[in-house]
Amino acid sequence: MSEEEARQSGGSSQAGAVTVSDVQELMRRKEEIEAQIKANYDVLESQKGIGMNEPLVDCEGYPRSDVDLYQVRTARHNIICLQNDHKAVMKQVEEALHQLHARDKEKQARDMAEAHKEAMNRRLDQSESQGPPQAFAKVNSISPGSPASIAGLQVDDEIVEFGSVNTQNFQSLHNIGSVVQHSEGKPLNVTVIRSGEKHQLRLVPTRWAGKGLLGCNIIPLQR
Numbered sequence: 001m002s003e004e005e006a007r008q009s010g011g012s013s014q015a016g017a018v019t020v021s022d023v024q025e026l027m028r029r030k031e032e033i034e035a036q037i038k039a040n041y042d043v044l045e046s047q048k049g050i051g052m053n054e055p056l057v058d059c060e061g062y063p064r065s066d067v068d069l070y071q072v073r074t075a076r077h078n079i080i081c082l083q084n085d086h087k088a089v090m091k092q093v094e095e096a097l098h099q100l101h102a103r104d105k106e107k108q109a110r111d112m113a114e115a116h117k118e119a120m121n122r123r124l125d126q127s128e129s130q131g132p133p134q135a136f137a138k139v140n141s142i143s144p145g146s147p148a149s150i151a152g153l154q155v156d157d158e159i160v161e162f163g164s165v166n167t168q169n170f171q172s173l174h175n176i177g178s179v180v181q182h183s184e185g186k187p188l189n190v191t192v193i194r195s196g197e198k199h200q201l202r203l204v205p206t207r208w209a210g211k212g213l214l215g216c217n218i219i220p221l222q223r
Contacts, residue, residue, distance in 0.1 A: 018099040026093045033086045040082070043075040052076055133160045135193055136170040137218050146215020151203035153216060154194065161191035173220060180205045180213050 044050050047067040056072060058064055135158030142149050160167065163179040179188065183205050190201045205213035 017103070018096045020100070023093065023096045023100065026089055026096060030086065030089045030093065033082050033089060037079055037082045037086065040075040040078045043071055044079075047072050052079065133191075133193075133198075134167045135160050135221055136165075136167050137162070137173070137176065137220050139192075140217040140219045142217075143210050143215040146208055146210055147204055147206045148214045148216035151190070151201050152199075153190070153192070153201060153203065157192035157194050157199075158221065159190065159192055159218065160198070161189065163188040163190070170220075173218060176218060184213055 044052070050067055050072055056064055056067070056069055063069055137159040139148070139153055139155055139157040139159070142153055142155055162176050163183060165175045165179055169175070185204065185206060187202045187204050190203045192199050192201065203214070207213060208215060
């Protein structure tokens with residue numbers, strides 16, 4: 001097989017997307033070429049062990065009579081051509097493997113993006129099915145100038161989260177009282193629903209001129 005034939009044959013497989021079978025076919029051709037190279041080297045070996053570079057004339061400049069000159073020249077020519085073919089096929093194998101690897105990486109990236117998208121959609125579906133967070137308590141009154149007033153709490157705010165207390169673990173107002181007692185001087189994240197909208201507030205339980213650490217009255221909601 002000539003280098004041009006190898007190039008044309010390889011080009012047909014690379015015109016479209018490279019497949020594993022294309023690589024396998026290239027490897028089969030590579031092995032065939034290697035077998036032909038070995039067969040031609042065997043021919044040289046049979047001719048007095050002559051190689052690729054030994055002279056074909058004797059010391060007086062006459063053609064050697066101890067070897068078949070036609071066989072030696074033909075084998076040498078074949079080996080040179082086959083080595084060029086082998087180089088071309090190996091280049092095609094390398095390019096095909098590179099394309100396969102690049103396509104695998106692209107597929108992995110697409111799969112990861114799809115998986116991430118599906119996970120986000122599932123999370124969105126779950127949050128939509130669960131609906132808005134449920135409030136467990138309500139602000140009934142607030143004293144002016146109190147820590148609750150300074151934090152932005154308003155009467156009728158429905159409490160969804162108060163520090164570590166939320167709808168799932170709320171049992172009674174003692175839960176809120178305990179959090180307040182252990183958080184004096186420390187900011188608490190408080191989430192409320194006000195006129196249907198969620199608001200995030202930072203409340204710092206602090207001793208002030210009035211009673212308690214908050215200065216507001218909170219009542220539980222019926223669930």
